[in-house]
Amino acid sequence: MIDLKLSEIATSINGDFYGEDKIIRGISTDTRTIKKDQLFIGLRGPNFNGNEFINVAKKNGAAACVVDSNIVNDIQTIHVKDTKLALGDLARVWRKRLSSVFIGITGSNGKTTLKEMVSTCFSQNHKTFNTVGNYNNDIGMPLMILDMNNTYEYAVLEMGASKPGDIKYLVDVAYPDVVLINNAAPAHLDGFKSINGVANAKGEILQGKVTPKFAILNHDDSYYNLWAEMASNSEIMTFGSNSDAMIYPERITLEKNYSSFDLRTPKGSINIHLKLLGMHNVLNACAAAAVLLSQSKTLSEIKNGLEATTPVSGRLVIKESQHGHEIIDDTYNSNPKSMSVAIEFLRKRDKTKVFVMGDMLELGKEKESLHKELGKKLNDANIDYLFGIGELTKHAVDSFKNNGFWYEDIDCMIEEIASMMLKNREMSILVKGSRSMKMERVVKVLSV
Structure with missing residues (x-):
């Protein structure tokens, strides 16, 4: 987790610091779960104002607070214009200090299952961090990054969006080394207006301030060509349902309680027996395999990880x-x-x-x-x-x-x-x- 002096944090988030300098160990936005020596960030929402809880935060162990109002208090305080943006700025600074390989995953469907597949595969032989639950937005993902330390070799992050610009913001906080777009489908149309809007928003993961080394794309998706053009500065790897893609399945068997297939890759093929059901999960497995191949993992490592993956709650x-x-x-x-x-x-x-x-x-x-x-x-x-x-x-x-x-x-x-x-x-x-x-x-x- 984050381990920085308050003065360093204030500089990182363009804040005005008042009080005694000390080392912060961890971030919290919830006074109910805050721990000793953590920094409390007072977020605002439609039905709450975190600035109003700094006294509770102090009582529960907070070492300091980040607020966006001129509150006078005897606890160490950093004043900023926008606490949510400050959270993202701090996560960005902390991410730059981490040596982990970051994987960013987006798509209208299958993000969480894919995240679990990829993280399970990596965790067979490497210490791996992954997004908890649905912490995939402009609050949750920065909190995830701030909870990391340099003992992790890989970080697998899910990136969600409900309107244009959401993923661009997340990418410019996380700076992923590998990105994956699973698909684009009619979802969150209140924000995106059309399926074209959805596809362009998913493509934002390819065009952050730091170009990802690898872009893994669904060759079956009707927006593949759009994404491939957006990923022109990355090494593109593809997955799909047939040999038009680099990674694809053959000899597929979909049973009531399992799915099996031969995984075809540029490194050869291997049989996979999944605990997850349905053709969509076979394709999810191909996508996960592409991520592992981008990191030079062997087919046996991929097989072991995919076969160890268990179904995600609430998904078939x-x-x-x-x-x-x-x-x-x-x-x-x-x-x-x-x-x-x-x-x-x-x-x-x-x-x-x-x-x-x-x-x-x-x-x-x-x-x-x-x-x-x-x-x-x-x-x-x-x-x-x-x-x-x-x-x-x-x-x-x-x-x-x-x-x-x-x-x-x-x-x-x-x-x-x-x-x-x-x-x-x-x-x-x-x-x-x-x-x-x-x-x-x-x-x-x-x-x-």
Whole structure:
């Protein structure tokens, strides 16, 4: 973790320092978890002002505070114009002192799974740091960097965005040596306005102030050519579903509880047996392999890491109810592309197919049409039942035709599905929706 004098920190973030100089060991933005000798940074949010908590921070052990208001206090204080920008500036300075190889991962879908794959692969033989949870934004990622030290050989960071400029900011804090774009899909359209906006925003990872040595790109994606042009100053490595890419799978087997394939690379091929399910995870594994190959890792190292990777919570994780039904937990988040992946996965199950969905959010002016289209896809995939919760799922249920049910109350919906489970012992029930829809509650009840 960060280990600097207050005077050094003040200089790094262009702040005015008041008080006695001392060494800071660690950063916190939360007075509830702050530790002795840490620096408290008072962030502002829509419903809170961290500047108001510096007395609590001091009481709980803070050695000093960074604030953006002229607060007079007997604790050491650094005054800045913007505490959130100060957090990023400090992380940038600290990152320059770290010798770790930094990996930056972005994409509309699969970022977290890819992050786990890559970090698991590296951690087989190297001390590896990776983003915790969804700490992938302009607050979370700087905090992750500030928690690092020079004992780590690799750092694997997830970079998220909800509007143009978000990833550019993160890249110019982290200075990644290797970057990976997994895909571009309709997501966060309230901020990006269009899929073109999404693709250009993902491309920001390629054009930071420091050019990444390696750019790993999805050759299958329709925006590959755009990204390849943006990455002209980096060494490009590609992954995809066929031999047009440098790294690709062959002899693919997708079973109910595992996926296997031959990984084809410029270094040769090797068979991979994944604990993760679905074709999209086979491609995620190819992407992760590209990262490892950029660092001259062997095929056996890649195999060991990929096969050690376990499913990420809420991402196509199969559970079993007490009555023997499959409950497929894909509740972490959703957008049209990830919904399509989920539909294709459910389509291949050999039981009665039930799709339980919450709204897909942040889709801008296309939100209604995209939900209608989803209902048609479910119908075309021969899904047997659709249950919807949330105003937007009405449009999906309406276009699904037969056996589509919309509910205003989630408890009523759960009760109806549970009743149906008692009458039918052969069901595959997939649950999915945007994070704020809290669809994991459905999984929890049905899995009992």
